[in-house]
Amino acid sequence: xFGVVARPARWVLLVVLALCLLPLTAQQASAQAxxxxxxxxxxxxITIHGxxxxxxxxxxxxxxxxxxxxxCEAPTPMAPxxxxxxxxxxxxxxxxxxxxxxxxxxxxxxxxxxxxxxxVVAYSAFNPANPAAGVASASGFSTIATMRFGxxxxxxxxxxxxxxxxxxxxxxxLYKLKVTxxxxxxxxxxxxxxxxxxxATVNAFRNQLGDAQARQEITWDDVPEAAADPHVLPADYYxxxxxxxxxxxxxxxxxxxxxxxxxxxxxxxxxxxxxxxHFQPFSFLRLMSPVDEPIAQVAFRVAxxxxxxxxxxxxxxFADPGxxxxxxxxxxxxxxxxxxxxPAHDDGLSFYGLRFPAPVIHSMSVAGNWxxxxxxxxxxxxxxxDPGFRLGLAVSGPGxxxxxxxxxxxxxxxxxxxxxxxxxxxxxxxxxxxWNGACAGTHGATCVLSLSQSQTSASATFVSCVKQATKxxxxxxxxxxxxxxVRKATTRLGQAEGRADVADARSDLIKARKKLAKAxxxxxxxxxxxxxxxx
Numbered sequence: 001x002f003g004v005v006a007r008p009a010r011w012v013l014l015v016v017l018a019l020c021l022l023p024l025t026a027q028q029a030s031a032q033a034x035x036x037x038x039x040x041x042x043x044x045x046i047t048i049h050g051x052x053x054x055x056x057x058x059x060x061x062x063x064x065x066x067x068x069x070x071x072c073e074a075p076t077p078m079a080p081x082x083x084x085x086x087x088x089x090x091x092x093x094x095x096x097x098x099x100x101x102x103x104x105x106x107x108x109x110x111x112x113x114x115x116x117x118x119x120v121v122a123y124s125a126f127n128p129a130n131p132a133a134g135v136a137s138a139s140g141f142s143t144i145a146t147m148r149f150g151x152x153x154x155x156x157x158x159x160x161x162x163x164x165x166x167x168x169x170x171x172x173x174l175y176k177l178k179v180t181x182x183x184x185x186x187x188x189x190x191x192x193x194x195x196x197x198x199x200a201t202v203n204a205f206r207n208q209l210g211d212a213q214a215r216q217e218i219t220w221d222d223v224p225e226a227a228a229d230p231h232v233l234p235a236d237y238y239x240x241x242x243x244x245x246x247x248x249x250x251x252x253x254x255x256x257x258x259x260x261x262x263x264x265x266x267x268x269x270x271x272x273x274x275x276x277x278h279f280q281p282f283s284f285l286r287l288m289s290p291v292d293e294p295i296a297q298v299a300f301r302v303a304x305x306x307x308x309x310x311x312x313x314x315x316x317x318f319a320d321p322g323x324x325x326x327x328x329x330x331x332x333x334x335x336x337x338x339x340x341x342x343p344a345h346d347d348g349l350s351f352y353g354l355r356f357p358a359p360v361i362h363s364m365s366v367a368g369n370w371x372x373x374x375x376x377x378x379x380x381x382x383x384x385x386d387p388g389f390r391l392g393l394a395v396s397g398p399g400x401x402x403x404x405x406x407x408x409x410x411x412x413x414x415x416x417x418x419x420x421x422x423x424x425x426x427x428x429x430x431x432x433x434x435w436n437g438a439c440a441g442t443h444g445a446t447c448v449l450s451l452s453q454s455q456t457s458a459s460a461t462f463v464s465c466v467k468q469a470t471k472x473x474x475x476x477x478x479x480x481x482x483x484x485x486v487r488k489a490t491t492r493l494g495q496a497e498g499r500a501d502v503a504d505a506r507s508d509l510i511k512a513r514k515k516l517a518k519a520x521x522x523x524x525x526x527x528x529x530x531x532x533x534x535x
Contacts (some may be wrong), residue, residue, distance in 0.1 A: 017124065035241050039392050045335050046179040048092055052118070052165050052172040056088040059128040062119055062164055062215075068140035068323040071150040071341035072103035073187065079140070081132040088171060089164035096153045096181060104336040105180045105328070106161060107148045108139075112174030116142075116336040117142040117166040122151050124139025131190075140324070142166045148328070150339030152184070182337045183356070185329070188315065189341040191350035195282040198317070198349045202282075202383065205315050205353040209385050214454075215242045215313075216303070218382040220256050220286040228286065229258040230270030243304030244264035244312075245387040249297045249363070252290030258379065259285055268378075279319040282349055282380035287319055289368070289378045294324075298364040300387035307417040309388030310362045312454050317380035318342045318368060326367035330355055332418065337361065349380070358453050359389060362418075388415035389451035397462030416451055423447040427462050429468040432535040434461040443535055465533035472530050475523040482516040489513075 066079035096102050110118045122136040163175055188208065190201030209215040218238055224471050227233060227527060233256050234241070235248040248254050257279075260266035267279060268289060279287055290296040302309045310332070318325055323344050329337040337360060344353040354361075368377025393408040395401050403423050405414035423501030425433040425445040437458040439447035447458065489509035496505040 002147045002287055019485050021030050022290075025306055026444065027339045033297050045178055046094075048161075048177040048179065049174065050090050050092075050163060050177075051174055052088045052090065052113075052163065053422045056090070057128070058086040058248055059089045059131045059162075059164060060084050061120055061131055062087055062134060063135065063138060065119075066140050066323075067342050069149060069326050069339075070137040070140065071326055071339040072105075072152050072184065073189070073340055075136075076341075078132075078138065080123070081103050081130075085168050087164045087166075087168055087358055089131075089162055090127070091123075091128075092163075092177070092179075093158065094161065094163045094179065095158045096156060097179075098471040099155045101155060101184055102153055102160065103150055103182045103184050103429060104153050105148065105150045105182060105336040105339045106137075106145070107178040107180075107336070108163075109146050109176040109178075110143055110172065111145055112176070113144060113172035115144050116170035116174060117144055118172050120147065120149075120175075121162045121164070122149070123160040123162060124157070127164055131164070132163070132446075148326075148336075148339060150336075177229070180336050182335075185338050185340070185354040185356055187340065188353040188355075189351060191321070191345040191348060193348045194280060194343070195349060197283060197471040198351055201351050202315075202317065202381065205351070205383055208355060209313055209383070210351075214245070214380075214386055216384055218242075218244055218246065218388055220288050220380070221284045221516045223286060225259055228256045228262060229268050231255070232291075233288075235341070239301050239304065242318065243301035244363075245301045245309065246382070246384070247301060249300050250293075252293035254296060255289055255291050257287040257289070257436065259284070262377070273512060279378045280347060280349055282317045282318065287378040287380055288398075290366075295365050295367045298366060300362065300384075302388045302415050303386070307388075307419075309415065309417040310359040311387045312357070312359045312361065313353065313355040313385040314361055315351060315383045316342075316366060317382075319378040319380055320347055320351045321345055321368070321377050325368045326365075327352055327354060329358060329361040330363045330365065334363070336365075349352060353383065355385075359385070360386070364455055385454060386415065388417055389453065390415050390455050391421060391438075391449070391451065392457045393423075394457070394459040395462070396460075398431050398464055399425060399427045399433065399460070399462035401425055401460045418451075421449045421451060423449065423458065423460075425460055425462070430465045431462045431532075432533045433464055434535065435459070463533060463535075465530055468526065468530040468533050472523065472526045475519060475526050479519050479523055482512065482519050485512045486516050489526060507532040 018209040026044050039351045061081050061084040064079040064082040072077055108120045119137045119142040123134045124136045125134040127133050137149050139147040139149040141147055188205040192198045233254040238244040258264045264270040300309055300311050320343050321344050325342055329342045331337055340352055342350040392413040393401055395408045401408050403421055422491045435442040435447050438449055438456050488513045493505040493509050496502040
């Protein structure tokens with residue numbers, strides 16, 4: 001049974017429309033016409049609530065659970081039909097409204113299915129008589145908890161999300177689907193039997209990020225044995241001890257492999273995963289693995305601070321990658337920006353790197369191959385663009401520009417998070433400021449920037465207005481004297497006796513007033529000139 005489609009508040013109007021069309025968005029019977037696709041709002045997610053109940057329409061069987069996570073990379077083979085047992089199902093029809101290929105991410109919460117295993121599958125076109133036809137993607141697992149998968153959808157294309165029970169008659173009282181339409185990332189990927197083979201792929205990704213100043217890299221080899229397995233690595237180790245702008249936010253604990261000189265055997269001896277060394281390292285010796293949970297959540301900061309800051313690119317080396325690992329970049333609100341699966345290579349290595357045109361990755365979900373309750377994939381190097389927005393200033397003339405971490409000339413570049421940056425011009429003498437670059441068009445002593453690119457430049461030129469200010473000061477003094485002369489002439493006229501004396505006093509007053517009027521015009525013009533200079 002189809003349920004409720006929910007959207008963030010800004011899409012209230014679309015929600016109302018979706019609710020009005022609610023009865024049409026699930027296929028109620030094969031004789032009914034296919035419902036019209038409902039496009040996702042730009043860069044947004046929808047949430048679908050539904051249930052599988054007695055009397056719901058059915059499909060002929062289900063897919064085999066192949067244990068593969070599927071993502072938005074090039075399409076991978078899908079599993080065949082497991083059986084032809086009639087199973088209850090819902091189908092939700094959607095569309096990509098963009099004129100480019102997009103990455104669709106499906107995140108399912110099946111914890112409301114009363115412990116009954118439930119399967120979620122994406123289709124380019126759904127045929128209930130043959131659920132193995134037209135499969136675009138699937139999680140590779142049925143579950144009673146949460147699952148996720150991704151797939152690429154062509155510009156303007158329609159697609160369907162199917163939900164079915166695994167065991168006939170089991171049903172599901174409540175399932176929740178979050179479907180996100182995200183732009184495709186540029187990707188760099190490769191795999192090999194050893195680090196020498198993989199080196200060219202990793203180097204290519206490094207070069208795409210720029211020089212060493214523009215990127216960060218974690219090899220885990222700087223972690224001392226005292227902090228390695230069996231110890232849990234402090235979540236902020238790579239933002240405090242090693243200020244690389246990366247923190248782990250759970251739910252998994254993070255362990256770095258032992259070199260064998262401590263209380264546990266080499267690699268992850270405390271976990272008892274394997275009788276001897278198992279993983280092929282990429283950089284040197286140490287590796288990293290989440291513990292007790294399959295997913296490591298990573299957030300980014302301006303290196304060495306608590307300021308949240310996005311990155312534009314992230315890549316990871318997977319050691320012994322299986323078929324269930326993935327990378328999910330996430331936006332500031334937690335919405336996925338895609339789901340990408342690294343190449344599998346038994347006993348070898350693979351690398352997967354993601355890049356966006358601007359810093360939009362606020363956090364990452366990183367998972368290896370989770371098998372039988374243990375982490376069967378470890379991680380070696382993390383390579384990512386330096387988190388935050390780098391702002392560079394150029395200042396000339398009599399003054400300086402300041403902001404948190406900036407005082408230029410002197411300290412003329414700094415990295416900022418997502419909050420607006422306020423630049424303040426502080427002239428060292430009477431001067432105006434001319435803003436250019438990212439501040440072009442700004443007037444006055446303050447420029448407020450909302451940074452959106454990895455590298456941003458702004459400039460301020462201070463123009464001396466001392467000459468104009470001096471002229472205004474002199475004219476004000478002259479005006480003061482002329483006002484005094486007018487008052488004196490006015491007093492004399494009031495005290496004059498005799499026709500000749502009165503005429504002489506009136507003439508002096510007229511002259512004084514003319515001089516005053518002329519001086520006022522000059523002062524007004526000088527003030528205007530000063531204002532133009534000051535900007």
